[in-house]
Amino acid sequence: MVNLTIDNRKIQAEEGQTILDVARKNGITIPTLCHNDALEPSGSCRMCSVEIGEGARAKVVTSCLYPVAEGLVVNSGSERVKNVRRTVMQLLLARSPESEQLARMAEDLGIHPEPRFKPSEDGSKCILCRLCVRTCETVVGVSAIGFSFRGPEKNVCTPFHESSNICIGCGACASVCPTGHIEMHVSPSGDVRTIWGRDFKMAACSKCGLYFAPEDQLTYISGRTGVPMEELMVCSSCR
Template sequence: MMKLTIDGEEVEARDGDTVLDAARRAGAEIPELCAHPAVSPYGACRLCLVEVKRNGRTRMAASCCYPVSDGLTVLTKTEKVQRARRGVMELLLARAPESQALRELGASMGVDEPRFPTVTHAERDCILCGLCVNVCREVIGAAAISFAGRGVDRALAAPFLQSADACIGCGACAAVCPVGSIEIRWGDDEVEVPTFGAKVPAARCEECGTPIGSAPFRERVQGQLAAGLSHATELCPSCKQQHAAAGLSRANRGTASTLPASARPVPL
């Protein structure tokens, strides 16, 4: 355990915590967009800026990437910090002006319209936070997408700007995107990610045939499940429910015969 000061309060933190972790536990409200528990901190959005003081020096730092240390002083709500975050928000809004989530967060910080011209590369709202790229590589293990280009032309893309052949249609990229930039089309026969030009076959419930997501993703998950559990991915929620209910009634019947008469269900 180590001790640091956050907004004048002494707080304890564990080795490996970031300043954002410790500040959140201390009740500080720090806006953030690219800090996700599923992936390593990347520090792309810069919205989580705070002031840190160490060894007599003060600097602005992204709290999601800054490790705690004994004696560190952190300021999360000074005018300087808030002004810097508003500037960052203006830049983000210039990249993703149509994102409702971003507009709401901006409004909560006092930023309604950015001073900067809108960047509408590929007509896509993307703040280049990298969460989708990192979750695809670190968690899913597909590495189907990355960034291409520079400056205002920098954008998400599949390798060599082709369709994302390595995409398994899991939808993790869309799930983590903080501005809703990635569209997934869950069709009857295909799962499509138009953002990356990817298409994979849909998986269907083994019993009723309802589409239940992507076939390659199901195969990936099945390969990681313990023997005898792969059926967990084969049925739609409704068929699983029916199986559970049937399993329960079978169990009840089996158990009832071994119960003392007083504990058995009363026949209707």
């Protein structure tokens, strides 16, 4: 166990935890955009920035990655921290003005758009939080999507923006996306799901007959787990 201070509160924590883990366990709110408990932290949104240390040695770090240590002094709401959060939020508001989720979060944090940043007109709601890419890689284990280009041109896509033949159409990327940028469409009868520019044939539940999952996804799960396909052909409601 280590002893640290967050916002003048003395806290005991287990070694190896991050500042964010410990803060949340102790009811201290730190905003995040790219964090998800099911994933390793990425440190890309910088919303969870906090200030550590005191005086000239004080510095801003990302709480989702910084490991707690004995004697650590954390300030989760210093002026420097507020400036970083405000800047990050204003930059993202200008990048994705159409995202309702971002607008709501900004309002909660009392942050207003910076009028000097001309709002982007491309209609993209993607804030490059990387949750989709990390989920596909580490939770699903497929890596069907990744990034292309760098800097301002960076974007999430399938390789060469072509329809991916390794994507299983599971839709985990769309469900984890915090801004609703990744779109998934289902045909009126429910037999086809479209995502990342590819149509996936849906499997019907062997009991109730409802379409419930892409065939490619079931084949993938069967291959990974060894569970026969027949057993997987039952939807979660009938199971």
